[in-house]
Amino acid sequence: MKTPGSVVFQNVKKSFGSFTAIHDLSITIEPGTLVTLLGPSGCGKTTTLRMLAGLEHPSAGRILIGGKDVTMLPANERDVSMVFQSYALFPHMTALQNVAYGLGSSGVKPNEARERAEEGLALVGLAGMGDRIPAELSGGQQQRVAVARALVLEPQVLLLDEPLSNLDARLRRRVRTEIRDLQQRLGFTAVYVTHDQDEALAVSDRIIVMKDGRVEQEGAPRTLYEAPASSxxxxxxxxxxxxxxxxxxxxxxxxxxxxxxxxxxxxxxxxxxxxxxxxxxxxxxxxxxxxxxxxxxxxxxxxxxxxxxxxxxxxxxxxxxxxxxxxxxxxxxxxxxxxxxxxxxxxxxxxx
Structure with missing residues (x-):
């Protein structure tokens, strides 16, 4: 993994017509930390993640990744990788081919892409399972393939959009532990979006709680739980x-x-x-x-x-x-x- 990057939002605003989804957002995410954007539906957390990914652009303000202004850069020119809620795996490809796909698209030679994909699968505990297609994998295993596909690109920042929402309650508990252990072991920067409070408490170095497009409170999980600032x-x-x-x-x-x-x-x-x-x-x-x-x-x-x-x-x-x-x-x-x-x-x- 390359050196993890920081994330900075400076007075970011996002409007859709007359509706303002994000109001003057200013946050800083330190390198090597896992920070969760938490809040109810419609609070702006997914819009914030999409702006960081380059899938949306701010109406005002600046976004910096690793100190570089990426505010208006397209998604493919940002040093980030995203794990989607649906995993977005190709059903006709094997796990190994899915993990190697982004490397091949980035110009990595086939032999090197295969080698790095095998390393990626081993990293998430799926060594020896590269020849299986998604339908032959459990929900938790598919989720780990999606994480491996993102990690092999060695991004400065890994983005996770409701990554556990398709799993049952018991599997969610196990996989969130795996994600947290992996992040701490490799030290990458991660921005994690969820509406699940238990999930946020379990995986985060810091939680940013959003409401109506604004930050309601941010801090360590224990601080938010034991010292809430508002009702x-x-x-x-x-x-x-x-x-x-x-x-x-x-x-x-x-x-x-x-x-x-x-x-x-x-x-x-x-x-x-x-x-x-x-x-x-x-x-x-x-x-x-x-x-x-x-x-x-x-x-x-x-x-x-x-x-x-x-x-x-x-x-x-x-x-x-x-x-x-x-x-x-x-x-x-x-x-x-x-x-x-x-x-x-x-x-x-x-x-x-």
């Missing part, structure tokens, strides 16, 4: 209960909050002074205990056993809460009055 991020990066609370004091890096008569210490973040605030609480950060009288309590309105955990809905003075409790051996029935408390992790003040 949208809190709910999109795994479910969250968003509640109103009162900040009653600041003590160093912590804030003291009040919910009913319950006082809780949480990370301060950007809270400057006491006042009304909003709180994001993960379902597994809530502790329920049977109680008729509690500083902050409620009543269970629904309980469901899901094998490894129990899901509850609890009606409180602060609104309805969704709770995930691993204590399956003591399932509490509906109508049970409970006290509500919070673990030290999985609870954060929302700053926007």
């Amino acid at each position: 949208f991020i809190a709910d999109f990066m795994g479910e969250a209960n968003v509640m109103s609370c009162d900040v009653i004091g600041i003590e160093g890096d912590d804030a003291l909050i009040r919910l009913g008569a319950l006082t809780q210490r949480v990370p301060r973040r950007d809270v400057a002074q006491p006042g009304e605030a909003r709180l994001a609480v993960r379902p597994n950060a809530i502790i329920l205990e049977p109680a008729d009288d509690a500083p902050f309590g409620g009543v269970i309105t629904h309980a469901a056993y899901l094998g490894g955990h129990v899901e509850y809905e609890v009606e409180t003075s602060g609104g309805s809460l969704f709770v995930v409790d691993p204590a399956v051996d003591r399932m509490l029935p509906a109508s049970t009055p409970v006290s509500v408390a919070f673990r030290s992790r999985g609870i954060a003040i929302i700053t926007r």
